[in-house]
Structures are given as C-alpha cells and as structure tokens.
Amino acid sequence: MTTPRKALALISGGLDSLLAARVIQEQGIHVEGVNFFTGFCVEGHTHAIRKKDQAKPKRNNALWVAEQLGIKLHIVDIVEEYKDVVLNPTHGYGANLNPCLDCKIFMVHKAQEWIDKHGFDFIITGEVIGQRPMSQRKDTMPVVADQSGAGDRLLRPLCAQNLPQTMPEREGWVDRERLYGFSGRSRKPQMALAKQYGFEDYATPAGGCCFLTDENYSHKLGDLWQARGERRYELDDIMLLKVGRHLRPRPYFKMIISREEGEARFLEGYRKQFRHMRTVSHIGPMALIDASRFDQEDAQIAASLLARFSQGRDAPSVEVEYIDELGVAHGFTVPPMSPAQIPKEWYL
Amino acid sequence: MSRHHLDARRLLCPMPVIRTQDRIATLAVGDILEVHATDPGAINDIGAWCRINGHKVLQAQNDDGEILMILEVGQS
Numbered sequence: 243m244t245t246p247r248k249a250l251a252l253i254s255g256g257l258d259s260l261l262a263a264r265v266i267q268e269q270g271i272h273v274e275g276v277n278f279f280t281g282f283c284v285e286g287h288t289h290a291i292r293k294k295d296q297a298k299p300k301r302n303n304a305l306w307v308a309e310q311l312g313i314k315l316h317i318v319d320i321v322e323e324y325k326d327v328v329l330n331p332t333h334g335y336g337a338n339l340n341p342c343l344d345c346k347i348f349m350v351h352k353a354q355e356w357i358d359k360h361g362f363d364f365i366i367t368g369e370v371i372g373q374r375p376m377s378q379r380k381d382t383m384p385v386v387a388d389q390s391g392a393g394d395r396l397l398r399p400l401c402a403q404n405l406p407q408t409m410p411e412r413e414g415w416v417d418r419e420r421l422y423g424f425s426g427r428s429r430k431p432q433m434a435l436a437k438q439y440g441f442e443d444y445a446t447p448a449g450g451c452c453f454l455t456d457e458n459y460s461h462k463l464g465d466l467w468q469a470r471g472e473r474r475y476e477l478d479d480i481m482l483l484k485v486g487r488h489l490r491p492r493p494y495f496k497m498i499i500s501r502e503e504g505e506a507r508f509l510e511g512y513r514k515q516f517r518h519m520r521t522v523s524h525i526g527p528m529a530l531i532d533a534s535r536f537d538q539e540d541a542q543i544a545a546s547l548l549a550r551f552s553q554g555r556d557a558p559s560v561e562v563e564y565i566d567e568l569g570v571a572h573g574f575t576v577p578p579m580s581p582a583q584i585p586k587e588w589y590l
Numbered sequence: 591m592s593r594h595h596l597d598a599r600r601l602l603c604p605m606p607v608i609r610t611q612d613r614i615a616t617l618a619v620g621d622i623l624e625v626h627a628t629d630p631g632a633i634n635d636i637g638a639w640c641r642i643n644g645h646k647v648l649q650a651q652n653d654d655g656e657i658l659m660i661l662e663v664g665q666s
C-alpha cells in the first residue's frame with residue numbers, strides 16, 4: 243500500500259475551511275491544519291477580558307474545527323512578520339485597514355514553507371470565488387497562487403471546478419469530480435454541505451476573520467499611527483485597541499478607560515508601562531494614559547473625564563489618584579465632566 | 591521523564607496554547623509540563639490542543655483566575 247498524500251489545510255475556524263478540509267479527507271488524503279496568529283484575530287481575547295463574557299462557554303474555533311475533523315492543528319505565531327503585511331500591503335487595503343489579498347498571499351506562502359519543511363504535498367484553503375470582494379475573486383485566485391510561491395500546489399476544494407486544474411488533481415491524488423464549484427456570496431451551498439457532513443454549531447463570523455475588517459478598530463489603529471507620527475505597532479498596542487473606551491482629549495494624549503471589572507483588571511496589567519488613573523472617592527474605572535507629554539493641566543482634564551465614567555458622575559467632585567510616568571502618585575479633586583462637555587471627536 | 595514549567599500568565603489566548611505547543615515540541619514522550627496561565631480560555635484551549643495532538647491533561651484547575659494545567663507529553 244502506498245503512503246497517503248499529505249495536505250496542509252489553512253484553518254481559520256470558520257465553516258469554509260472546515261468543509262474544505264473534510265472534502266479532502268474524504269478522498270483519503272492525510273490532512274493537518276495550520277492556524278496563523280496575527281495578533282488581530284477575533285478569537286478569544288475580548289471574551290477572555292470582559293467579565294460578563296467569562297461565564298459563557300468559550301472556545302477557540304480553529305481548535306474546535308480541528309477536533310471536529312480529527313486532525314492535528316499547528317498554531318503559528320506570525321505577529322512580527324505580519325507587521326509588514328499590515329503596514330505595507332502591495333495590493334492595498336479593503337474597506338478598512340484589512341490587507342486581505344496580501345494577507346492571503348502571506349499565509350499561503352507561510353504554508354508553502356511549512357509543507358516544504360515537513361514533507362507535505364499540497365495546501366488547501368476554504369476560499370470560494372466571489373465570497374469576499376477583495377481577496378476571493380476569480381482574478382485574485384491566481385495572484386495568491388503565484389505570489390505566494392505555492393503555484394499549482396494550492397487547491398481550493400470548494401471552488402476547484404471553476405479554476406484550472408491543480409497538481410493534486412493532475413497527479414490523480416484527488417478526484418476533481420468530487421470537488422466543488424461554489425461561487426458567489428451565498429452561503430447556502432456551504433450550509434447544505436455542512437448538513438450533509440453532519441457539522442453543527444460551527445462559527446459564523448460576520449465581516450471577517452480579524453479585527454482589521456472592523457471600522458471602529460481600524461479607526462483606532464489609524465489614530466495610533468497618527469498620534470505617534472509613524473506607522474508601527476507592538477502586540478500590546480493592538481491588544482489594547484480591543485479593550486475599553488478610547489478617548490483622545492489632546493493630540494498628544496489618549497485615555498483607555500475600562501468599561502467593567504474584567505477590563506479594569508486587564509488594564510492593571512499595564513500599570514508599569516503607562517501613566518494611569520483611578521477614582522478614589524467613588525467606585526469607577528481604571529484608565530491608562532498613552533501620552534507623548536502630559537502636564538498638570540492635562541491631568542486635570544483626564545481626571546474630570548475619568549470621573550464622568552465613575553459612580554460619582556453626578557457628585558460635585560470626585561477624588562482621583564494619578565500615577566505619573568515615574569510611578570509617583572498625585573491626588574486630584576475634580577468636578578466630573580458632563581456629557582455635553584465631552585466633544586464627540588474625543589471618542590475614537 | 592522530567593518535569594518542566596511554563597509561565598504563560600498575562601498572555602491571552604491563543605498565546606498560552608502557542609507557548610505550550612512550542613515548549614512541548616522540545617520535550618520527550620512522558621515528560622510533564624506544568625503550565626501557569628491567567629486567561630480563563632486557556633483551560634479549554636490547551637485541553638483541546640492536547641486532545642487533538644495526542645497529549646494528556648493530568649490536571650486542570652482554576653484557582654480564582656490562576657490557572658494551572660499539568661500535561662503529560664504523548665506520542666505525536
């Protein structure tokens with residue numbers, strides 16, 4: 243008996259990659275999965291942070307998918323290398339700061355490196371022609387294959403019948419007749435196939451697989467770059483953009499204000515890296531202050547703003563403790579700002 | 591068989607899983623890895639990762655937000 247051919251499936255955690263992998267498994271191919279962690283993935287984080295979400299059962303969808311399929315999953319941290327994709331996308335951005343086409347090319351390229359190293363034969367993705375306006379179009383499919391270096395070792399089982407033959411088909415490793423020809427934005431064919439395979443309870447992310455497709459998130463990221471005068475980020479920066487209310491009262495300082503206890507606890511973890519504030523006289527949020535400079539007057543503004551989000555919002559004054567960049571504590575007694583005093587533009 | 595520790599506290603999922611995976615790749619079958627984490631998702635995620643990759647979870651506890659998982663490296 244010959245050893246089975248091996249395929250590496252890009253597993254996002256959504257239905258399409260689940261189905262694509264199963265279609266190939268059904269043809270007797272040994273499949274393993276890879277999931278790339280970019281730092282922008284929607285998975286887990288916000289749920290893990292917010293206390294009210296902690297009671298809900300949580301799962302990492304990519305791991306869940308792998309378990310449904312009975313395959314190994316390799317999770318690869320690409321945070322550092324991915325920065326260049328986000329900062330300098332050759333093919334530009336989608337509706338927000340999502341560089342989907344460059345992202346696909348990069349991930350398939352990483353998958354190609356992985357299969358070379360581990361002796362796998364080909365790569366599969368759950369892409370469907372026309373499913374997403376930027377990265378999953380008939381004209382972008384060959385771009386991903388060519389520019390990633392995967393060429394005809396990249397097979398998209400769900401829409402393969404609409405695309406030229408790939409190596410696994412040509413070599414007879416997989417039967418083209420038993421692949422699919424899905425196209426367009428409709429999810430019905432995928433849902434029907436899921437039913438046929440008996441998959442239930444799969445994740446149906448709106449928008450996309452990452453925060454970069456989110457308008458508000460992209461706005462906050464753009465603001466960060468503008469305030470710093472340069473386009474760069476660290477993992478902590480992009481994590482913090484997912485947490486709390488972000489307000490920028492001055493071009494040179496921004497506040498990240500917790501909305502509930504779980505977020506406050508999360509922000510506390512950053513106390514050593516940031517100036518920060520807490521209300522003392524009343525129960526209230528925790529705030530980090532991200533500033534290039536910050537004087538007493540700024541501290542007064544920040545304290546009043548913070549007081550607005552505390553239980554002392556209707557009190558004549560609220561005591562706030564401010565810890566400066568040297569770790570020195572300062573006390574302030576300030577009147578809370580009224581909602582009318584907070585310009586809309588401060589909210590990011 | 592040897593015993594190892596991994597400090598994955600303050601990391602958010604999937605980082606604790608990635609650290610666990612990368613550490614286990616350097617260990618031998620039968621070795622024990624103690625993972626300390628604070629993301630409550632780690633119990634589910636590391637558990638699922640172990641199940642699909644053939645490792646055993648000997649113990650998983652959440653002590654007021656301090657998570658401890660004791661894993662035995664399997665044949666993967």
Ligand code: SF4
Nearest residue numbers: 341342345450451452
């Ligand atoms: S939504 Fe995000 S992860 Fe998905 S292809 Fe676009 S940039 Fe990449």
